[in-house]
Every structure is written in C-alpha cells, then in structure tokens.
Amino acid sequence: xxxxxxxxxxxxxxxxxxxxxxxxxxxxxxxxxxxxxxxxxxxxxxxxxxxxxxxxxxxxxxxxxxxxxxxxxxxxxxxxxxxxxxxxxxxxxxxxxxxxxxxxxxxxxxxxxxxxxxxxxxxxxxxxxxxxxxxxxxxxxxxxxxxxxxxxxxxxxxxxxxxxxxxxxxxxxxxxxxxxxxxxxxxxxxxxxxxxxxxxxxxxxxxxxxxxxxxxxxxxxxxxxxxxxxxxxxxxxxxxxxxxxxxxxxxxxxxxxxxxxxxxxxxxxxxxxxxxxxxxxxxxxxxxxxxxxxxxxxxxxxxxxxxxxxxxxxxxxxxxxxxxxxxxxxxxxxxxxxxxxxxxxxxxxxxxxxxxxxxxxxxxxxxxxxxxxxxxxxxxxxxxxxxxxxxxxxxxxxxxxxxxxxxxxxxxxxxxxxxxxxxxxxxxxxxxxxxxxxxxxxxxxxxxxxxxxxxxxxxxxxxxxxxxxxxxxxxxxxxxxxxxxxxxxxxxxxxxxxxxxxxxxxxxxxxxxxxxxxxx
Numbered sequence: 001x002x003x004x005x006x007x008x009x010x011x012x013x014x015x016x017x018x019x020x021x022x023x024x025x026x027x028x029x030x031x032x033x034x035x036x037x038x039x040x041x042x043x044x045x046x047x048x049x050x051x052x053x054x055x056x057x058x059x060x061x062x063x064x065x066x067x068x069x070x071x072x073x074x075x076x077x078x079x080x081x082x083x084x085x086x087x088x089x090x091x092x093x094x095x096x097x098x099x100x101x102x103x104x105x106x107x108x109x110x111x112x113x114x115x116x117x118x119x120x121x122x123x124x125x126x127x128x129x130x131x132x133x134x135x136x137x138x139x140x141x142x143x144x145x146x147x148x149x150x151x152x153x154x155x156x157x158x159x160x161x162x163x164x165x166x167x168x169x170x171x172x173x174x175x176x177x178x179x180x181x182x183x184x185x186x187x188x189x190x191x192x193x194x195x196x197x198x199x200x201x202x203x204x205x206x207x208x209x210x211x212x213x214x215x216x217x218x219x220x221x222x223x224x225x226x227x228x229x230x231x232x233x234x235x236x237x238x239x240x241x242x243x244x245x246x247x248x249x250x251x252x253x254x255x256x257x258x259x260x261x262x263x264x265x266x267x268x269x270x271x272x273x274x275x276x277x278x279x280x281x282x283x284x285x286x287x288x289x290x291x292x293x294x295x296x297x298x299x300x301x302x303x304x305x306x307x308x309x310x311x312x313x314x315x316x317x318x319x320x321x322x323x324x325x326x327x328x329x330x331x332x333x334x335x336x337x338x339x340x341x342x343x344x345x346x347x348x349x350x351x352x353x354x355x356x357x358x359x360x361x362x363x364x365x366x367x368x369x370x371x372x373x374x375x376x377x378x379x380x381x382x383x384x385x386x387x388x389x390x391x392x393x394x395x396x397x398x399x400x401x402x403x404x405x406x407x408x409x410x411x412x413x414x415x416x417x418x419x420x421x422x423x424x425x426x427x428x429x430x431x432x433x434x435x436x437x438x439x440x441x442x443x444x445x446x447x448x449x450x451x452x453x454x455x456x457x458x459x460x461x462x463x464x465x466x467x468x469x470x471x472x473x474x475x476x477x478x479x480x481x482x483x484x485x486x487x488x489x490x491x492x493x494x495x496x497x498x499x500x501x502x503x504x505x506x507x508x509x510x511x512x513x514x515x516x517x518x519x520x
Contacts, residue, residue, distance in 0.1 A: 057356035057408045060223030060376055062115035063215060066138035066161065067105060069097055069123045070130070070153070071146040087173030088146035094123050100172055101144060108208050113379055114219045127152070134159040139222055140215065142166060145177035150184050153177070157185070157197040162218050162507060164202055164211060171206035178205065201503060217500035220377030221507055226255040227372050230318055231363040233263050233330035233337065238364050238488060241445040246365030249447040253510045254369055259322060263336050269314045270340065283309045295413040304426035305416060308347035315352060315359070326372060327352070328363040332401075333421055343425030346401040346467075347416065350428045353381040353403035354411070360384040361401050367489040370441045370450060370501075377500045378439070378493040380408035386466060387442060387490050390482040395440065395455060395472045397490055400427035402468030406494050420466050429467035432457045438472060439497045444486035450505065451485055453478075453516040454496045476517035484514065 071088045088094055098121050105118050119138060124130050130152045133141065141161045145153060146168075157163050165185075167178040177185070181203055186195045193199060204210040229250070235258065237243040250256035273279045287309050291298060298305070315327055329337045329345045338344050345361075352359035358372045361384060371382040381403035388396035400419045404411040413431040418424055436457040443450050455472040463469055470492070474481065498515055505513045 057379060057381070059115050059379070060219070062117045063140060063219040063222055064117045064119065064138040065140045065142050065215065066119045066133065066136050067101055067121045067142045067144065068133050068156070069094060069101060069121060069144040069146060070148045071123070071125050072148045073125065084147055084176045085174065085179050086147045086176035088175070093173065094125065094146070097144070097146065097173060098123060104208060108212060112212050112215065114216060116215060116219065124152070130155050136161050140164060140218055142211070145175055145181065146173070147176040153185050154195070157195060163198055164204060164214055165198070166211065167203060167205045169205050199506070201506065213499055214503055216377060217503040218507070220373055220500060221504040223376040224254065224373040226257070227326050228257045228259065228322065228324035229368065230259055230261050230322060230324045230327040231330065232261045232266055232327060233363070234260060235363045236330035237366060238362050239366070239445045242364050242366040245447050250365040250369055253508060259324070261318060263340060266314065267340055269317065270311065273310055273314055279313060283313060293411060296411070297415040299415055299417040300426050304343040305347065307341055307343045308351070308426050311341045311343070311345065311348045312351045315348060319357065326358045326368060328360050328368065330363050332361050338422065338425065344400070344419040344422060344427060346419050346425070346427035349401040350403050354405040358382065361399065364489070366443045366445055366447060366487065367491060370443050371491040373501065373504060374439065374441060374491050374493045374497065377497050377504065378495055380493050380495070381406055383468070383492045384489050385468070385492060387485070387488060390474065390478050390485065393474050393478045394458065395474050395478070395481070396470065397472065397492065398463070398466035398469040400466045400468065402428045402430045404428060404430055406430070406432070417467060420464070427467050431460045432470055434459060436494060437496050439493050439495060439501070440472065440490050441501060442485060442487045442490045445488070447511070449486060449512040449514060450501070451481065451487070451514045451516065452498055452501055453481060454498055474516070478516070481516045
C-alpha cells in the first residue's frame with residue numbers, strides 16, 4: 001500500500017470548529033498544605049471531582065497535556081491508489097473523532113490521582129498546523145495518529161514535549177498508523193529502530209489505562225526536575241563517588257538547585273523558635289496531638305519528641321522561605337547535628353515526609369534523586385533505608401528515619417523510640433502490613449544506573465539495627481540483583497511503580513534502568 005496522504009491538500013477549518021473542546025479538563029487532589037509547599041493553585045475539576053481529598057499529600061504542578069488529532073484528506077484519483085487505510089478520511093469524520101476524544105479524555109481525568117490539565121483537542125491536517133503543535137509549551141503531546149505523512153509525526157516527536165501516540169484498533173474508527181507506526185515512524189522503513197525521540201514504549205493501542213500510567217510517570221518527572229534542596233550543614237554523601245559525582249549529577253541531569261544552610265544559621269533559628277512563646281505553644285499542641293494518635297507508642301523521653309517538633313518548625317520555615325521542597329542534615333548520626341537538635345533528626349525527617357516534603361538522612365544526592373522521583377510518581381512518602389545482603393528471595397532494609405504515613409494518608413502503627421546507633425533521642429519504628437506491595441529502587445553510587453524491583457512485606461522484625469525494618473519478598477530475579485546490585489541506600493514506596501520509573505528514566509536518558517521484576 002502506498003502512503004498517498006503525503007499531500008497537504010486539506011484546508012484549515014476554523015479554530016473553533018477544529019479545537020472541539022472549548023474548556024480545559026483539570027483534575028487535582030491536594031491537601032491543605034499545598035500552598036505552603038508551593039503547589040499550583042487548584043480549582044474544582046471540570047468533571048466534578050473535588051480539588052481536595054482528605055488526608056492526601058500536597059500535589060505538584062499539573063501535567064499539561066495537548067491532545068492532537070492528526071489526519072489528512074485525500075482526493076480521489078482515477079486508476080491509482082489514492083486512499084490510505086483508516087476511517088478518518090474527511091473533515092466531517094475528524095470533527096466526530098474530536099468529540100469522541102473529548103469524551104474519552106473526560107473519562108480519563110476521572111481516573112487519575114494526580115493533577116493533569118488537558119488542553120483543548122486540536123485537529124492538525126496541514127504542515128503549518130503540525131509546526132504549530134510541535135512548538136507547544138505543553139508537557140505532553142497526546143497524538144491521535146489517524147492518517148497523515150510520516151514527516152508530520154517526526155516533527156511532533158522532535159518537539160520539546162514528550163510524545164504519546166494513541167492508535168485505534170478496536171476502540172473506535174480504524175487508524176492508518178496502527179498499521180505503519182512501527183516500521184515507518186520507528187524504523188524509517190528499514191529494520192533497525194532509528195527514530196531518536198520515540199520508541200515502542202511511547203505508543204498505545206486502544207487502552208487509556210496505558211495512557212494514564214505514562215502520564216503519571218511524566219507528571220512525576222516534571223515535578224522531580226528542578227527540585228530545590230536545602231543541605232543543612234553541608235553536602236555529605238555516604239560514599240566517595242556520591243560525594244564527588246552526586247551534586248553535579250543532580251544539577252546537570254535533574255536541574256536541582258542546592259543551597260547550603262550552615263549549622264550556625266540553623267542554631268540561631270532554633271534558638272529564636274524556642275524563645276517565641278507562640279511557636280512553643282503551637283509545638284506543645286502538635287506534640288500532644290501526635291502522642292494521642294491511635295496505634296502510637298512512646299518509648300523514649302517526651303522531651304526528644306518536643307525537640308523534634310521544634311526542629312521541624314524551623315525546617316518548615318526554611319523550606320517556605322526559600323521556596324524549597326527537599327532537605328537533609330549532613331552528619332546526622334552524631335556530632336554537631338545531635339548536639340544542635342538535642343535529638344537525632346530521625347523524627348524530624350519522618351514528620352516532613354508525612355507532610356509531603358522529601359527529607360532524608362544525609363545530604364546524599366545518590367539516594368535523594370530517586371526518592372524525590374518516587375514521591376512524585378506515587379503521591380506517597382518515600383522511605384530511604386539501608387540495604388542488606390539479598391538471599392533466598394529475601395531483601396532486608398532498615399532505617400531510623402521512617403515515614404509513618406506510607407500510604408500517603410494514615411499512619412501505620414508506630415513506636416517512637418531512641419535512634420539505634422546512639423540510643424538517644426526520638427526515632428520511628430514503623431510496623432508495615434504483611435503482604436504490602438512495594439517498589440524498591442537503589443541508585444548506583446556513580447549515579448549512572450538505578451536498580452529496581454517490586455516486592456511484598458514479609459514482616460517488620462526487631463533486629464538490633466536501625467529501628468524501622470522490613471523483610472521483603474523479591475518479586476523477580478533476586479539472584480541477578482545479588483550479582484549486579486550497586487549503591488547502598490534504597491528508596492521504597494508503597495505500590496508498584498516500576499513501569500513509571502522506567503518510563504521516566506527513558507526521558508532522562510542519562511541513567512540506565514535495570515528492572516529485576518518480570519511483570520513490568
């Protein structure tokens with residue numbers, strides 16, 4: 001079959017006829033702290049879902065999606081193949097398809113749990129319109145590839161926006177590009193994959209659930225990029241490669257801004273907070289409310305909890321003042337930090353993650369970057385933890401600075417006790433439900449590779465180690481993980497987001513992804 005639809009013989013229909021959708025669909029889920037955390041302003045969803053859901057973490061900047069219906073009108077010709085495959089062969093058929101897409105996208109935004117702004121559907125049936133769409137300022141081009149020449153889709157793929165191509169096989173009017181996307185767009189009519197900006201993972205046939213998880217990955221990537229990090233004390237990685245390579249990696253690859261907050265400045269702010277009667281009254285109430293939580297036990301001195309809440313007040317003040325979202329303490333297992341706070345920062349960090357910030361032990365970019373991405377993709381806190389030797393399909397992790405609201409809404413049963421290594425202060429021992437599905441990501445210390453797998457909680461032991469502990473059943477090739485694992489700290493979230501992590505990293509391109517689980 002010949003691709004006769006290379007002609008640009010279709011006239012442009014007026015924009016108000018072609019756009020189809022005259023409004024923007026917007027979906028968001030945001031907690032009361034969103035404004036303080038720098039989230040975008042929220043509105044009532046056009047599809048009726050409220051802008052807030054009780055207990056959820058603050059959301060990030062909405063993912064802006066530009067749907068584009070691409071088609072070409074072919075003219076009949078005598079005694080030759082003039083018509084390509086596909087049911088969208090006229091402006092009238094395109095107008096009907098725009099209505100269908102509009103309805104489908106309205107349904108899509110009802111199902112996703114992250115903020116997405118779907119712009120009016122645009123019909124593109126000329127080279128000029130394709131050029132206009134290729135210059136979009138949207139984050140994503142959702143391209144409905146009905147008909148049209150290869151060059152049009154190459155131009156869209158080369159835009160700054162990520163491309164997701166939607167093809168119809170059985171979900172509606174048949175699309176030409178269901179036949180030819182693989183060999184014409186991806187392989188340029190040859191055998192080898194040569195399209196530099198797209199691959200098979202960017203193409204979806206019929207299923208909007210396949211669109212949804214890709215959008216979730218791109219939403220997470222959008223909000224992970226450009227993170228501002230506050231390093232309290234200094235940048236102090238857990239390894240020599242992390243110390244040498246991590247900061248430039250975070251800046252150059254992920255667009256991080258890093259600001260050092262000297263210990264002396266933090267001490268001064270801490271003293272001002274302690275001398276402020278209003279602050280201390282609020283801290284006292286917060287501590288009382290915290291200790292009255294169901295399923296929370298206190299097995300350390302109350303003053304350490306109070307010290308943690310004062311320190312968290314200062315951290316939150318700094319984050320808001322400096323418009324930052326991430327922070328960490330440098331040498332948090334001893335020295336100046338414990339002396340400055342009169343507690344290890346474990347509970348401080350746990351409280352921050354529970355509120356939706358990203359806050360980890362050590363100012364180590366090797367584990368900070370994957371933790372931030374996982375938080376945004378999942379909409380849940382990420383737990384940084386020490387890894388152990390994989391064996392018999394079991395992977396053990398432990399740390400003393402564990403978020404309590406791992407599902408993003410309600411706290412797990414928690415005991416507040418001393419930090420293990422110092423046997424001092426306040427740290428969290430969180431009990432994790434057996435069978436809970438997890439995503440585990442470990443970054444290489446050289447920042448070049450991430451290793452990931454899905455698993456399930458076997459139990460929450462009480463080994464003589466960091467307080468919050470999981471034994472995890474590895475879903476997948478645990479022997480391959482054992483042989484090839486790099487790095488030290490893992491980042492963990494509830495749920496399975498391996499597809500999203502892998503998809504996001506393809507867009508980053510500077511990080512190799514190794515997935516040890518077979519289902520994604």
